[in-house]
Amino acid sequence: MIRLKVSQRVLLLLLATSLVPLAAVGLTWFRLSESSLKDSAASEQTILTSNAASSVNQFVADKINLLIIHSQTVSIRGYQANLANASADIQSLIKQDADIKNVALADQDGMERLSISQNGASATLANVSQSNAFRVATFLAGKEYISPVSYDNSHQPYITIAVPLVTYDSSQTSSNLSTDESGVIRSAGAIKGVLITQISLASLWRSVLSEHLGANGYAYVVDGQGNLIAYPDMAFLLAHRSLSTVPAVAAFIADPGAGAHPVATTSEKGVAVLSSYQQVPATGWGVVAEEPTGTIYASANRIANIGFILFGAMAAVVVAASYSFSRRFTRPLEQLAAGARLISGGQLDAHIDVQQHSEIGTLADTFNAMTANISSLIRRSQADSSKLNVILNNVGEGVVATDKTGTIVVANVAAAVLVGNLPKSIIGKPLTAHFGWTKGGQPFEPTLTKTSLYHNVTLISPNQRAHFLDVLVNHIENDPMGISTIFTMIDKTNERELESMKTDFVSMAAHELRTPMTTIRGYLDLILQDKDADLTNETKDHLLRIQANSRQLVGLINNLLSVSRIERGELTLHLDKVGWAQTVRQVVNDQLFMAKAKSVTLSYSGPVEPLYILADEIAITEVINNLVTNAINYTDGGGRVTVTVRDTPDGILTFVQDNGMGISTNDQAHLFTKFYRANGGLASGKPGTGLGLYISQAIARLHGGSISVASEEHKGSTFTISLPHIDLDHYNQIRRTAAPGILKGKHGWVTKNISR
Amino acid sequence: MAGLQKIFLVEDNAQILEIYTSTLNKFGYQLMTATTVDDALAKVAAFQPDIIFLDIMLPGGRSGLDALKILRTDPAYGCTTKKIVLLTNLGLNDKLQKAWDEYADGYVVKAEIVPHELIDIIRSFETN
Numbered sequence: 001m002i003r004l005k006v007s008q009r010v011l012l013l014l015l016a017t018s019l020v021p022l023a024a025v026g027l028t029w030f031r032l033s034e035s036s037l038k039d040s041a042a043s044e045q046t047i048l049t050s051n052a053a054s055s056v057n058q059f060v061a062d063k064i065n066l067l068i069i070h071s072q073t074v075s076i077r078g079y080q081a082n083l084a085n086a087s088a089d090i091q092s093l094i095k096q097d098a099d100i101k102n103v104a105l106a107d108q109d110g111m112e113r114l115s116i117s118q119n120g121a122s123a124t125l126a127n128v129s130q131s132n133a134f135r136v137a138t139f140l141a142g143k144e145y146i147s148p149v150s151y152d153n154s155h156q157p158y159i160t161i162a163v164p165l166v167t168y169d170s171s172q173t174s175s176n177l178s179t180d181e182s183g184v185i186r187s188a189g190a191i192k193g194v195l196i197t198q199i200s201l202a203s204l205w206r207s208v209l210s211e212h213l214g215a216n217g218y219a220y221v222v223d224g225q226g227n228l229i230a231y232p233d234m235a236f237l238l239a240h241r242s243l244s245t246v247p248a249v250a251a252f253i254a255d256p257g258a259g260a261h262p263v264a265t266t267s268e269k270g271v272a273v274l275s276s277y278q279q280v281p282a283t284g285w286g287v288v289a290e291e292p293t294g295t296i297y298a299s300a301n302r303i304a305n306i307g308f309i310l311f312g313a314m315a316a317v318v319v320a321a322s323y324s325f326s327r328r329f330t331r332p333l334e335q336l337a338a339g340a341r342l343i344s345g346g347q348l349d350a351h352i353d354v355q356q357h358s359e360i361g362t363l364a365d366t367f368n369a370m371t372a373n374i375s376s377l378i379r380r381s382q383a384d385s386s387k388l389n390v391i392l393n394n395v396g397e398g399v400v401a402t403d404k405t406g407t408i409v410v411a412n413v414a415a416a417v418l419v420g421n422l423p424k425s426i427i428g429k430p431l432t433a434h435f436g437w438t439k440g441g442q443p444f445e446p447t448l449t450k451t452s453l454y455h456n457v458t459l460i461s462p463n464q465r466a467h468f469l470d471v472l473v474n475h476i477e478n479d480p481m482g483i484s485t486i487f488t489m490i491d492k493t494n495e496r497e498l499e500s501m502k503t504d505f506v507s508m509a510a511h512e513l514r515t516p517m518t519t520i521r522g523y524l525d526l527i528l529q530d531k532d533a534d535l536t537n538e539t540k541d542h543l544l545r546i547q548a549n550s551r552q553l554v555g556l557i558n559n560l561l562s563v564s565r566i567e568r569g570e571l572t573l574h575l576d577k578v579g580w581a582q583t584v585r586q587v588v589n590d591q592l593f594m595a596k597a598k599s600v601t602l603s604y605s606g607p608v609e610p611l612y613i614l615a616d617e618i619a620i621t622e623v624i625n626n627l628v629t630n631a632i633n634y635t636d637g638g639g640r641v642t643v644t645v646r647d648t649p650d651g652i653l654t655f656v657q658d659n660g661m662g663i664s665t666n667d668q669a670h671l672f673t674k675f676y677r678a679n680g681g682l683a684s685g686k687p688g689t690g691l692g693l694y695i696s697q698a699i700a701r702l703h704g705g706s707i708s709v710a711s712e713e714h715k716g717s718t719f720t721i722s723l724p725h726i727d728l729d730h731y732n733q734i735r736r737t738a739a740p741g742i743l744k745g746k747h748g749w750v751t752k753n754i755s756r
Numbered sequence: 757m758a759g760l761q762k763i764f765l766v767e768d769n770a771q772i773l774e775i776y777t778s779t780l781n782k783f784g785y786q787l788m789t790a791t792t793v794d795d796a797l798a799k800v801a802a803f804q805p806d807i808i809f810l811d812i813m814l815p816g817g818r819s820g821l822d823a824l825k826i827l828r829t830d831p832a833y834g835c836t837t838k839k840i841v842l843l844t845n846l847g848l849n850d851k852l853q854k855a856w857d858e859y860a861d862g863y864v865v866k867a868e869i870v871p872h873e874l875i876d877i878i879r880s881f882e883t884n
Contacts, residue, residue: 507847511813514845514867515769522775525870529779547870554867561847572853744880748868751880752861756837 006330014322019315026311030304034297041274041296042262045213045289049278052208052219052287059204060161060282063197064144066097067163071195077165079105079193083113090116101158101198108193110134128196133162137194142166146283149201149229155238157201157230165192205230208287215298217291224284226253243268248275252286264293332360336367348375393423398469398489403482406431415489418469420462435459435487437471446473448485455569459489468496499568506564513557521550559691563674566698571619573702575734577726578617579610580652581645587624588643591632599637602628606645611652612726614734615703618747620723623696623707627656627719630692634717635660651705651724659716668709672697760839760878764805765789766796766823767843768814772866776809779871785878793818797826800833807839807878809864812846820844821855828859839881 004012070076070093079086090103094116102123104115110129117123128134136145142164149157209232211219221230226244231237243249247265251258262276273290280287294301332354339352348371354364392399398415402408408431411423419426419434426434437444438458446454457469472488524547527533528540535543565571588604595602613620624643631641635658644655663671667678675690693707700707704724711717744751763780767773768791780787788803790796793814800808808827812820820842827835841862846852856863862877869877 503847503849507849510847511845514865515772518845518866519769519771519775521867522772522871525872526775526778529782529872557867558865564847570848570850746873746876749862749864749873749877751841751863751877753881754861756861 006333008326010326010329011319011322014325015315015318018318018322019311022311022314022318026304026307030307033303037296038274038293041214041217041291042276045217045262045274045276045291048211048213048219049276049287049289052211052221052289053278053280056204056208056221056280056285056287057282060146060159060280063097063099063161063199064146064163064282066093067161067195067197068144071163071165076105076195077192079113080107087114087116090114091120094118094120099200099203101200103198104128104196106134106194106196108138108191110194113193128194131196133160133196134194137162137164137196138191142191148223148227155234157205158198159201160196160198162194162196164194166190201230213289213291214295216295217289219287219289221280222249222252222286222288224253224256224286226250229285240268248277248288248290249286252277252279252288256284256286262289267292332358332364336360336364339364339367339371343371343374348378396491398487398491400426400431400435400487400489401483402431402485402487404484408434409481409483410486414491415487418459418461418467418489418491431487437469444471446471448473449475451475455492457489466493468492503564503568506561510557510561514554517550517554517557521547521554524550556689559689559695562695563691566695571698571702573616573619575614575616575731577612577731578615578620580613580615580620580654580723581606581609581611583617583621584624584643584645584654587621587628591625591628594629595632595641598632598635600632600635601640602632602643603640604643604645606643607647609647611645611647613652613703613723614726614731615723616699618750619699620703623699623721624654624656626692626696627707627721631656631658631660631717631719634658639716651722654721654723655718656721657716657718662713662715663709663711663717664713668711671709672707760806760882762786762788762803762805762807763878764796764800764803764808766791766793766809766814766820767811768792769811775871776874779874783875792816793820793823796823797833800827800835804834805838807841807881808835809841809843809874812842812844812852821851824855824859841877 070089073089075082075085075089086105090105094100094103098118100118102115102117104112104123106112106128110131111127112125115123115125133145133147136143144164145160145162147160149159151157205221208219208221209230213219218232220228220232222243223229225242226246226249227242228237228240244253246268248263248267251263256279262274265273265275267273267275267290272293274293274296275288275290277286277288279285335352335354339350342350350371352364352367354361392410393413395412396414398418399410399412400408400415401410408427408429411426413423416423416426421434436459438460439454439456444454444457446452451472451474454471454473457471459467459469461467468491470490470492472486472490474486474488476483476486524543527535528543528547562571584606585604588602592602628641628643635641639659642655642657644657646653646655663678667676670676671678672693674694676694677690697707700721700723705722708720708722709717710720744753763785765773765776765780765787767776767789773789773791777787777789788799788805790799791814794816796810810820810824814820814823824840824842827833827838827840829836839861840859841864842852842855842860843864843866844852845866852863861881864877
């Protein structure tokens with residue numbers, strides 16, 4: 001299937017509609033003119049053959065008449081008496097007619113008495129009694145004789161005409177003289193002799209053969225047997241004597257009288273011709289005319305050729321006009337197409353300039369309006385996009401987005417800087433090729449299917465600098481832009497360095513505080529343990545007070561360190577199976593002494609089962625200890641503190657209930673905040689740092705539980721610790737992965753008894 | 757394991773050293789002390805203690821943690837399987853946690869205990 005352009009189709013259509021009628025008219029005209037040319041050639045031929053036949057006939061008749069007239073002259077009839085007179089008469093006859101080549105006068109026995117040629121010379125006399133001329137002329141009553149055509153040595157045609165010398169009985173008109181009179185019987189003696197003439201046909205043939213038909217038509221003459229007797233080309237005549245097989249000649253032989261209407265046939269030379277013939281009555285010859293049909297139609301063909309040239313010229317004009325028209329018609333379309341190509345190639349400022357007030361012009365205007373709209377939309381979108389880019393590249397957090405395959409599709413400057421690169425250099429690359437995050441020494445493998453925040457992710461940049469990051473991993477479902485995951489990296493390196501300095505400071509501060517406390521407590525212990533020391537009871541009591549206060553001071557330092565670790569997320573638990581009910585009972589027992597000193601009734605109630613939980617025993621003991629201590633501290637003498645452990649389907653609940661001063665609603669809201677102290681804080685005169693509940697809540701939460709409070713001022717408070725049941729799967733997992741050995745933990749020290 | 761008798765105490769604070777020495781002597785333990793890492797490494801192979809109490813903050817450039825690693829990894833000192841208990845007043849940090857997880861058998865916050873608790877600590881290795 002050939003695909004034509006619109007302009008080519010229009011061109012073809014215009015050519016078809018204009019040239020087809022033109023060609024049809026031309027052909028019809030050509031056919032009509034051919035037919036008329038044929039008619040005209042035929043009528044010309046008929047005239048020619050008729051004229052030629054009649055002129056040949058007239059020629060022969062005239063010669064016979066001339067001879068008959070001369071045969072009747074006194075001098076010729078009296079040749080026997082006076083031959084000289086006869087000779088003179090004959091010579092005048094020769095002079096009178098240029099066609100007469102020779103005249104001979106034979107006597108009744110066939111002996112020539114006179115023979116005079118055209119040039120006046122006398123020829124040799126001969127006995128012609130046996131010649132056709134003499135015998136026909138003297139046969140019966142005598143009759144004029146016409147010989148077939150002969151040719152002399154110089155190829156000049158001639159015929160012999162003989163007329164008998166007879167005496168006419170009745171007068172004849174000179175217009176139609178003949179010796180052959182019907183009804184006249186002559187005796188043999190009535191014929192005195194014969195006048196034999198040789199008549200040149202050269203002039204006759206010249207006139208007959210010089211007749212032309214059209215450009216190449218000609219005439220020739222045949223005798224009754226079809227032998228060629230006159231032909232324009234002598235050489236042809238000499239080579240071809242009989243033409244009886246030529247169709248026109250054969251037709252003449254078959255029917256000499258017919259032939260006036262020219263028919264299409266083949267000539268003696270095998271050429272297609274229009275041919276006709278006409279009989280010469282006097283001699284029985286036929287004049288044949290032939291005109292090559294090619295010649296007849298030559299004029300038509302010539303005109304046809306001119307017609308073709310005109311047709312071609314017109315076609316050229318039509319083509320040119322059609323082309324111009326189709327160009328004019330399709331040019332705007334092509335401009336539109338070119339414009340559309342430019343636009344599809346991204347050149348949105350392309351303007352299609354069609355100078356036409358047609359539908360195409362309107363279409364072009366619509367097109368231009370459309371591209372203007374598109375480019376304005378794109379400009380707006382680009383402006384929006386560059387705004388977003390400016391924002392994206394100026395936020396401090398590194399942002400990287402990947403598709404489903406983990407290929408980076410978006411990266412901002414901050415993200416690229418982290419890996420010592422440019423955003424464009426890492427976009428299109430696999431995330432893992434640039435971001436070799438680690439967490440806890442292991443490759444960082446965040447869950448990509450949900451949104452999570454990961455702390456303490458390490459990324460080593462190409463210059464070997466370690467970056468400590470918080471990585472927020474956002475998963476996006478079915479994003480049309482193909483974004484699957486967004487990683488937002490918050491560089492915490494500086495904070496971490498600060499934190500590290502702070503930790504070091506806190507650690508050093510703790511060290512500096514603890515060391516003197518160690519020696520204070522150490523020497524106190526040495527004194528108190530010395531059985532040989534002679535101490536008064538009072539002194540001993542004072543020393544015990546110093547010991548209790550120093551113990552409290554150590555607890556305070558401990559709490560400060562715990563807060564520091566909670567804040568860094570470094571408070572780690574050494575989880576093991578802990579019998580919670582036993583632990584709580586033990587704490588209550590340990591606090592009975594202090595409660596009694598304050599005249600507070602402390603009691604415990606709980607199940608006999610151990611109620612196992614998975615916990616860091618030291619840490620969780622600290623929690624219940626803290627709550628019980630607080631309850632005693634905030635309850636006046638005579639009050640009650642009740643500790644209850646209860647197993648529920650949702651977990652283990654521990655209530656520490658007092659009927660002390662209670663906590664205001666406002667204070668309850670801030671109770672678990674760091675350094676917050678209820679009831680006026682220091683002004684209340686109650687001991688505490690404002691860290692106990694904060695630390696306890698943090699520890700409870702690390703265990704998957706929580707602490708809540710319900711309180712009413714002047715009525716009392718109830719603190720509730722909620723802890724989950726032991727997760728045996730988790731416990732078994734810990735047992736499998738934990739280092740073998742037994743941990744023996746006490747407050748202040750821990751050992752593991754394992755074989756190394 | 758009963759009867760851990762030979763105690764090697766590495767502590768730079770003279771007062772603490774005095775208090776602990778006094779306490780341990782009172783309970784009849786055989787004792788050797790050192791105040792720096794170099795000092796400790798020089799004495800430990802000959803003494804062959806059952807338990808080493810090793811302070812972390814020590815003068816002389818190398819800390820107790822350095823000494824811990826050397827004692828655990830270098831058989832020349834004969835302490836790769838001995839009980840080593842870290843003594844410190846520092847807050848727990850990553851390095852300390854790592855040392856505890858990998859090499860130490862005990863961890864003691866000096867300010868938190870009274871001296872005669874050292875005996876409890878020693879005995880915690882004697883019973884299961």
